Amino acid sequence: MTPAELAEVVLSAAHAVFADRGLDRSALPERTVVERPRNPEHGDYASTLALQLAKKVGQPPRELAAALAEQLGRAAGIKSVEIAGPGFLNIRLDAAAAGVLARSIVTAGPGYGHSDRLAGEKINLEFVSANPTGPVHIGGARWAAVGDAIGRLLRATGAQVGTEYYVNDAGTQIDRFAASLLAAARGEPTPEDGYGGAYIAEIAADVVARRPDVLTLADSDAQAVFRAEGVALMLDEIRTSLGQFGVEFDTWFSEQGLHDRGELEHALTRLRAQGHVQDADGAVWLRTTDFGDDKDRVLRKSNGEWTYFAADCAYYLDKRERGFERAVYMLGADHHGYVGRMRAMAACFGDDPAVTLEILIGQLVNLVRDGVPVRMSKRAGTVVSLEDLVDAIGVDAARYALARYSFDSPIDIDVELWTRATRDNPVYYVQYVAARTASVGRNAAEVGLTRGDAEAFRPELLDHEKENELLKALAEFPAVVATAAELREPHRVARYLEDLAGAYHRFYDNCRILPRGDEEVTDLHRARLWLNDATRTVIANGLDLLGVSAPERM
Incomplete structure (x- = not known):
């Protein structure tokens, strides 16, 4: 039960x-x-x-x-x-009511822990969304792990989810990126406020290989080539590194596309119709102070240029017009100031931001070597990238480490800890149970022990204190998944798995699963094998929600 x-x-x-x-x-x-x-x-x-x-x-x-x-x-x-x-x-x-859960879990398999708690909700989940001006850094990696886990949790609880990467391929940052590539291709110093690092020289060389004529073009034409080709190459690299990290997006949404399709003008028309736009000093303003913002926001400058905020408005409206009832934005630690203006913007469209908008702010993460954080700076070329993190501790450990802590708290990832094959390494501790339960299954088959027919399962035999403790831990999994999804807190799954691992170890140490020597296979051995396999099912299901593998051998 x-x-x-x-x-x-x-x-x-x-x-x-x-x-x-x-x-x-x-x-x-x-x-x-x-x-x-x-x-x-x-x-x-x-x-x-x-x-x-x-x-x-x-x-x-x-x-x-x-x-x-x-x-x-x-x-x-x-x-x-x-x-x-x-x-x-x-x-x-009673023991039978408690023990029958083992059979239910094994029978449900990958579906155990899933529910319809959030059925009917249509959610747009945007995360990472780093400018395509450099590799995904360790901060973006945190959002990749956490965002992907949240998406998995939402789907596991019945929500309809669209995951999205917003490509900031318009604006001055892209101009600086293109200028940096052009300078690198010509062997010139990095422009002021430009981007440095080995990856700039590599991309510049790739662009020249694609377009050998680029260095013969006028500056503006050459920069346009480096802008288009460089962004495409950088996006390919970002897609590849995220894909190798186990993160795929349903949609890669181009900011430039908003401009090209006239969606900023469309958003402005909608906002005017709501009565919150005013023209002053030659510029177009959105009166976000009507809804608690600390100041009104410019949508279009006096020189006719659109602002980033105008693109934010158009992007939000695009999500809503695609049918998403709630837009979840996962932003970095330096984006606290966005919360008020984004909520006010949603209200200016006539929405209730408490219903249609959700903003999650992540905190910093450092990679620590020998007790010293490795500093990062994209422009200085000392980026601690996603690839650096994976090279240091592996995909599974990286995803688990990044998702194990509440995203609103800063964390240090200690390379020595997360590569250690000991119980104090959390991902090793949990994956070891996945491997041990699989090993028990293989060893059971070798001695002729099988679970037997489900109808012959005798759950009342699982009456040992440690069996009861393990069963109660297994029973909690669906509620943990539902709560983690509703609160957008995948770290709850990680901490639960660690507690479950502890309960399994105590069960394993106190309750013999396999018969010894010539000992006859009994119904108790079979019942305990059901419980062993139920544990592997839950460990595997929980790790899958975090995008982490459940190995059969370690």
């Missing part, structure tokens, strides 16, 4: 009690939850439903709790129910 199934039993019991007592059933919630007590001696699960309802229906909490406990005691799979404090219900399951 999963916590969700037990919660349904508790709610069903409440409906029965309310009917018997003639209480107002409209006071009952559509759903309830049960939680694991901090102290295992207090039972397997606890419910506060009696406390929540007593005041609403004018009943003494303990009296209502007693009625619920009596009703629950009749339910299949419940061993006992005790009343604690002012009206808490402490519930214990």
